[in-house]
Amino acid sequence: MNRSISYQTIATLIDTGGKKRSKFTSYLGLCLGVLLLLVAVQMFININQLIKDKNPRKNGFDYISITKNITNQNMGQDNRFTPADVAELKKQPFITDAAPLISNQFRVKASAGNIIPFSTDLFLEAIQNDFIDTLPPNFSWHQGQVMVPIIFSADYLEMYNVFAPAQDLPQMSAATISTVNINLECYAPYGFQTFKGNIVAISDRINSVLVPESFLTWANKHYGNAENVPAARVFIKTTDANSSELLNFLQEKDYRINKDKTKFGRVKQILQAIVTGLGSFAILVIILAMLLFSFYLQLMIARSKDNLQLLITLGYSPGWLSKTVSYKWIPVYGIIIGVALLVAQIAQFFFRHSFISAQDSLSPWLHGAVAGLALFLFVLCIVINYRLIKKLLYKL
Amino acid sequence: MNIVLKQVYPSFLDKELISHSQIWTKEVCFSASENIQIVAPSGSGKTSLIHFLYGLRNDYEGNIFFDKKNIKDFSPEDWAYYRQEKISIMFQDLRLFPQLNGAENIEIKRALQPFHNAGEMILMAKDLGIQNKLQQKTETCSYGEKQRIATVRALQQPFDFLFLDEPFSHLDEMNRQKSMQLLQEEANRRKAGLILADLKPIEFFKPHRTLYL
Structure with a gap:
């Protein structure tokens, strides 16, 4: 043509x-x-x-703490996460990983010696290391070690600095707090043992007082006579904390989340x-x-x-x-x-x-x-x- | 190119009417450069045969082959190729665009696969005495004038066969002679064959064979 x-x-x-x-x-x-x-x-x-x-993110992931919703109806029951609950969380396609926060099953008392005349009952928690945002290399413990490394929440440090002046306590920076020697008294039915606590890092992600998992597992068994303790809190790792599938799943399971992260x-x-x-x-x-x-x-x-x-x-x-x-x-x-x-x-x-x-x-x-x-x-x-x-x- | 008809007959014609035909139900071969005259009275299927050969109708029994290819298997694109390069036609009913003038009607065919330039096209029109009709809308032309415009149009492309269906029905003797001469010259230039169907033999046409339909 x-x-x-x-x-x-x-x-x-x-x-x-x-x-x-x-x-x-x-x-x-x-x-x-x-x-x-x-x-x-x-x-x-x-x-x-x-x-x-x-959403501030680390390595492209969001880490969110979830708890079970405590209501007037269920407050008498055990509202902790069983291993099956954690396994179910891990199975979801929109959750990359999930880790329970183990808490202490015995009484712990902390004091800071003579420099800071301060003493308080304390709670300790532990989580698998890859969920911690600021993980120093010395964050480990083995049996017989007196020194227990602690990762302290940045929010708690801020809270401490708010009430410290009124208590005649010195305010602390994140750097100086690592120099404070903390005595950790762990109570068992037959008496107590003192460990030396040392704050080795400050965490923005986890609002808690974290100790190495190996220490808390040993201490729970040793002082509290408790093994495989269910966790009250579970941390989940996800690529998108705002994904609708995740939010719908959590709502369906009646899990509480940090609203700030997902609002x-x-x-x-x-x-x-x-x-x-x-x-x-x-x-x-x-x-x-x-x-x-x-x-x-x-x-x-x-x-x-x-x-x-x-x-x-x-x-x-x-x-x-x-x-x-x-x-x-x-x-x-x-x-x-x-x-x-x-x-x-x-x-x-x-x-x-x-x-x-x-x-x-x-x-x-x-x-x-x-x-x-x-x-x-x-x-x-x-x-x-x-x-x-x-x-x-x-x-x- | 050659055309072979094998046992072709129109499915709508009476068996009685086709029994004496030299084409219907027979095997017939047309070779390019061969002039064929097909003679038949009205109603015996001249126009139908031309339309079968040009691919406008396929309500026939038997088979028609272009170079051993059965034309019933042709796609619309195949037909477009053959109509541009291998076969040309002059319809009995002329089929001009009435809203276009003579030149436009010819040009629309010439533009497709030009065998001649525009100047040669005007010379042809002059030969047939219709040069002053080129700028006139064909709907206002007489049938004889339209027939000559259709003749010039049919000659604007390359072809191996030119099918002519009662091409001079409305022309006087002089114009018949001129038209026939032009058609024959153009066929010779292409080494092509003319297949002319009419009611009776055309005196100026020198066919190699005359077949009675």
């Missing part, structure tokens, strides 16, 4: 007039639908971006539901617009039927005709989707501008995926158009 032949050769034979209103309505519908979809996808990305930045998760869930709804509506609008346009195309082919039939009789290939006729709409689709993309870009710019707190974490430009989606829709429109015209022409 002659390569220089173009749509112009046959333009006068294709009746593109007729229902102009339905043509322009479908253009407008398509433009609005595409705009809605692009904005919905961009908002979905924005929400993810904003909420991700509210954005609920907001995110609601916002994402709204945006997903908007996206679905947009897809519906696009489908309706394309349907309307397909009616217009069918009408156009029907009105030009005799001419198209004669062109095919004269030797015009139906494939070439389909391509040439459908490519006529490439600029139209280009303009429609280009306008939608431009308006979505302006919307993104204003969205970022109107949220001062979002300015650091949000890009003023549309995400690459949105531009990719626009391109995909453009190609999709052309392909659908081509296939429809081809189908109609082959029927002639």
